[in-house]
Amino acid sequence: MPLIHRGHNAWGSQEVNMNKVMLTAVAVALGASAAQAATMDDVKSKGYVVCGVTGGVPGFSAPDASNNWSGLEVDYCKAMAAAIFDDPSKVRYTPLTSTERFAALSSGQVDVLSRTTTWTMSRDTTLGVVFTGTMFYDGQGFMVRKADKIASAKDLSGAAICIESGTTTELNAADFFAANKLEYKPIVFVSQDETVKAFEDGRCDVYTTDSSALAAERSKFAKPEDYAILPEIISKEPLGPAVRAGDDTWMKFSRWVYYAIVNAEELGVTKANVEEMKKSENPEIKRLLGVEGDFGTPLGLDKEWAYKILKHVGNYGDMYEAHVGPKTPIGLERGLNALWKDGGIQYAPPIR
Amino acid sequence: MYKTSFVRTDMIAPMAPPPSTVGVKGWLHTNLFSTPGNTLLTIVGVMFLLWIVPPLYNFLIGNAVFVADDGAACRIEGAGACWAFIWDRMNFFIYGFYPQDEQWRVNICFALGLALIVPLLWPAAPYKIANAVLFFLVYPVIVLILLRGGSFGLSYVPTESWGGLTVTLIIGLAGIVCSLPLGILLALGRRSELPVIKMLCIAFIELWRAVPLITVLFMASVMLPLFAPQGVTVDKLLRAVIGVTLFEAAYLAEAVRGGLQALPRGQYEAADSLGLNYPKSMGLVILPQALKLTIPGIVNSFISLFKDTSLVSIVGIFDLLNTVQSSQSDLRWGSPHQAVTGYLFAAAVFWVFCFGMSRYSMFMERRLDTGHTR
Numbered sequence: 156m157p158l159i160h161r162g163h164n165a166w167g168s169q170e171v172n173m174n175k176v177m178l179t180a181v182a183v184a185l186g187a188s189a190a191q192a193a194t195m196d197d198v199k200s201k202g203y204v205v206c207g208v209t210g211g212v213p214g215f216s217a218p219d220a221s222n223n224w225s226g227l228e229v230d231y232c233k234a235m236a237a238a239i240f241d242d243p244s245k246v247r248y249t250p251l252t253s254t255e256r257f258a259a260l261s262s263g264q265v266d267v268l269s270r271t272t273t274w275t276m277s278r279d280t281t282l283g284v285v286f287t288g289t290m291f292y293d294g295q296g297f298m299v300r301k302a303d304k305i306a307s308a309k310d311l312s313g314a315a316i317c318i319e320s321g322t323t324t325e326l327n328a329a330d331f332f333a334a335n336k337l338e339y340k341p342i343v344f345v346s347q348d349e350t351v352k353a354f355e356d357g358r359c360d361v362y363t364t365d366s367s368a369l370a371a372e373r374s375k376f377a378k379p380e381d382y383a384i385l386p387e388i389i390s391k392e393p394l395g396p397a398v399r400a401g402d403d404t405w406m407k408f409s410r411w412v413y414y415a416i417v418n419a420e421e422l423g424v425t426k427a428n429v430e431e432m433k434k435s436e437n438p439e440i441k442r443l444l445g446v447e448g449d450f451g452t453p454l455g456l457d458k459e460w461a462y463k464i465l466k467h468v469g470n471y472g473d474m475y476e477a478h479v480g481p482k483t484p485i486g487l488e489r490g491l492n493a494l495w496k497d498g499g500i501q502y503a504p505p506i507r
Numbered sequence: 508m509y510k511t512s513f514v515r516t517d518m519i520a521p522m523a524p525p526p527s528t529v530g531v532k533g534w535l536h537t538n539l540f541s542t543p544g545n546t547l548l549t550i551v552g553v554m555f556l557l558w559i560v561p562p563l564y565n566f567l568i569g570n571a572v573f574v575a576d577d578g579a580a581c582r583i584e585g586a587g588a589c590w591a592f593i594w595d596r597m598n599f600f601i602y603g604f605y606p607q608d609e610q611w612r613v614n615i616c617f618a619l620g621l622a623l624i625v626p627l628l629w630p631a632a633p634y635k636i637a638n639a640v641l642f643f644l645v646y647p648v649i650v651l652i653l654l655r656g657g658s659f660g661l662s663y664v665p666t667e668s669w670g671g672l673t674v675t676l677i678i679g680l681a682g683i684v685c686s687l688p689l690g691i692l693l694a695l696g697r698r699s700e701l702p703v704i705k706m707l708c709i710a711f712i713e714l715w716r717a718v719p720l721i722t723v724l725f726m727a728s729v730m731l732p733l734f735a736p737q738g739v740t741v742d743k744l745l746r747a748v749i750g751v752t753l754f755e756a757a758y759l760a761e762a763v764r765g766g767l768q769a770l771p772r773g774q775y776e777a778a779d780s781l782g783l784n785y786p787k788s789m790g791l792v793i794l795p796q797a798l799k800l801t802i803p804g805i806v807n808s809f810i811s812l813f814k815d816t817s818l819v820s821i822v823g824i825f826d827l828l829n830t831v832q833s834s835q836s837d838l839r840w841g842s843p844h845q846a847v848t849g850y851l852f853a854a855a856v857f858w859v860f861c862f863g864m865s866r867y868s869m870f871m872e873r874r875l876d877t878g879h880t881r
Contacts (some may be wrong), residue, residue: 158797210823213841218833221607222599248604249667249743250833255729264740348835348846355843375841377584396833399788484838
């Protein structure tokens with residue numbers, strides 16, 4: 156049922172074919188309106204950033220205990236607001252479903268889409284939107300019962316696998332098993348809730364979806380420690396923010412917000428120590444925090460824009476640890492999302 | 508010759524009824540085991556109850572978790588429904604993202620609405636006209652000012668922050684209140700003898716009735732903003748309310764038309780021969796009778812409208828169902844039955860409102876019954 160693709164299970168990778176048809180139609184209708192007025196001026200005069208979020212994906216964008224949006228991708232929007240207004244609360248959140256998200260962005264209902272959206276070529280080139288960074292490198296993985304003593308996805312020959320239908324998850328799994336010449340028995344369900352329930356009830360040996368979702372679902376099980384997520388990641392799902400095409404200033408601002416938080420982590424500037432770091436002698440830190448040089452003006456900001464982000468929201472590591480890191484219920488190790496110098500692939504061009 | 512006749516002077520005491528027709532046994536015999544077929548049905552029924560009731564009881568009450576600080580208590584093996592989760596997130600289910608410091612504004616709206624709607628629905632209450640004016644004309648304005656803010660020193664709360672039961676009730680009430688007059692007008696228009704009006708009404712009704720509500724909502728939320736000129740945005744919630752209202756008006760129009768056609772032709776002729784003009788003959792003679800006839804159909808549409816409000820969740824509006832769904836991403840309360848408990852709660856809330864509407868419509872039918880049953 157492609158049209159009723161609920162927000163809360165709309166993970167980045169699980170795009171439905173129907174959406175593509177609809178979005179292509181939308182993209183055609185767009186052509187002309189792609190050239191937009193300056194979003195930065197618009198946002199400044201409105202006094203807030205309109206941020207498109209999910210209907211609730213744990214760790215990425217979901218309502219917290221006091222009914223406020225929180226999560227890794229929500230923090231990105233807060234960082235944008237902090238850079239412009241010196242106030243991370245000047246964000247207005249618009250929950251979007253996966254079907255309407257690109258149309259909402261291109262028609263100007265939201266200024267930035269930060270909504271577990273996978274950066275793919277077709278989306279980047281045909282929908283009138285531009286992806287500006289990868290907040291989270293996700294990928295499809297497998298979860299099994301520890302009792303089954305499966306150590307690798309290569310051992311899954313003959314396994315019954317619970318899959319949500321109509322998603323790329325299904326295709327990825329088929330490709331993976333065909334490429335490795337393994338037999339498998341797909342058991343397909345319509346919704347994520349049903350799929351998880353079937354796996355928990357023992358109707359299949361393996362549950363497959365994006366690894367961040369696997370971790371979130373595992374934390375809900377009666378005995379999470381009985382389940383293991385296999386190390387193999389069989390698809391690339393870079394999740395990141397996107398903005399409207401045709402507005403270079405806003406696009407570059409969006410991109411450099413992301414680079415600034417990654418650079419800050421690399422330089423060791425955190426939310427906790429940003430005040431002390433202002434006195435640092437390291438020229439890179441000085442440039443980042445606006446002590447030396449002015450890198451904000453070309454973006455329409457002041458020179459302390461990155462300092463404001465770090466003061467209010469923190470660096471990439473702070474965000475990661477707060478929402479999806481090992482100390483949270485989701486409990487995801489940094490893995491691919493570690494900095495390049497720590498063996499991951501989070502890397503930002505220098506500020507200079 | 509003896510004339511032996513014996514005439515009783517008093518009645519014989521009646522014999523006790525056959526034991527199989529009295530007491531528990533008799534009741535069982537007549538109601539449960541009267542024929543082999545009924546006996547079989549009884550046994551099957553009892554077996555079904557034995558099969559369904561204990562696990563249901565255990566899940567809903569026996570093993571359910573009523574009080575807990577977080578989901579850990581619900582994650583243990585064999586735990587039932589996690590009602591503590593519902594209780595903890597109740598604020599979110601009722602107010603959505605409405606700022607917590609401002610929730611008194613929503614509460615005032617609820618209290619005011621209740622204070623106005625109860626006397627309106629209670630036939631014996633006085634001042635019906637003033638009450639109706641207050642509820643249908645003044646109350647929506649007050650609600651808008653209170654919830655939206657931005658004037659009278661109230662802080663502005665965008666509709667994106669409204670949510671939960673509040674939004675469900677807003678869409679449901681606005682849809683019900685606006686679609687009924689529109690539906691009546693459409694029904695009258697469809698029976699009009701003026702060709703242009705008639706064609707327009709038929710076209711409207713047939714168009715909206717033939718389109719699924721989901722399509723209407725998608726058009727309203729995805730396509731409309733693309734066609735609208737740059738910078739012009741109509742509020743998403745308002746678009747949804749308008750979509751639901753127009754959709755339901757088309758259904759109501761057909762229900763009302765059924766009532767209009769069921770009236771004998773004599774009623775129309777009688778109204779005409781009294782010299783009443785069109786508005787008067789409709790307002791005084793035809794519509795009161797037609798609407799009474801169509802109460803079941805109208806309330807049927809209202810109930811389906813109220814339940815259809817949950818469809819707005821697919822366009823990202825946080826109605827009750829959507830808040831329930833998105834709170835399943837709250838990992839503090841993560842547990843195997845988190846989703847089921849949430850859906851049960853949403854179902855129960857919808858049931859309470861729909862059942863209330865249904866009982867009230869039956870009450871009105873009995874009250875307005877004039878003995879003209881056909």
